[in-house]
Amino acid sequence: MYIAVAALSVPESNRQAYLEAAEFMANWSMSHGALEVMEAWEAYVPDGKNTDLRKAVAAPDGEKIVTGWVIWPDKETLEKAKEAMGRGEGFEGYPAGDPPFDPSRLIFGEFEPLLTKGR
Template sequence: MTYIAGFLTPVPNGNKEAYIESARKAWPLFREYGALQIMETWGDQIPEGKHTDFNRAVALKDGESVCFSWMIWPDKETHDKCGASMQTDPRWQDMDMPFDGKRMMWGGFTPIFEDTA
């Protein structure tokens, strides 16, 4: 069964192109480790909630946007092997992070319903 890894992160608006380039650079390495698909998105309609919202989740500051991203993996085992490689494969250290990683939130998810048009 597929496995989904996703994250939210705040990115300074001035770093949008650097963020896109970072994703493009990282994708071949993720793909080498078995990722099937990546989706990087730039927030353009992030409503303010009454109790919580995407902006508060990442402590968004003026001049930043929320990015919501996910990758589809063939299974959790493949995802976990990629995660472990981040400690041993020096190519990960060459990746730029044009955002504040301390305010990034991420997680892994097991699909429970899936359909397509």
């Protein structure tokens, strides 16, 4: 198992546009071998004294924190998907226009499981 994680902020007014883009990307990821996709919209993100999610993505007032992950069977499957993405494969029909968030403030990382329980 190999996990790609993202954190970003989205203007509250762009929630529906973000959902449409996220749905497209979830379907794209699943068609390229992902096992699971999860996107979560901020319900409660407290301000921290030194750091917090809002500070991490430099979210201005009026933006909500969004986080999510894609679980891949292994790093190789994700690498093949990233290569396909770089070639633009399967992006016909992606929502037109500018992204519904500022991609320069997106935080992305890849992880190997350290501990798993449940499911």
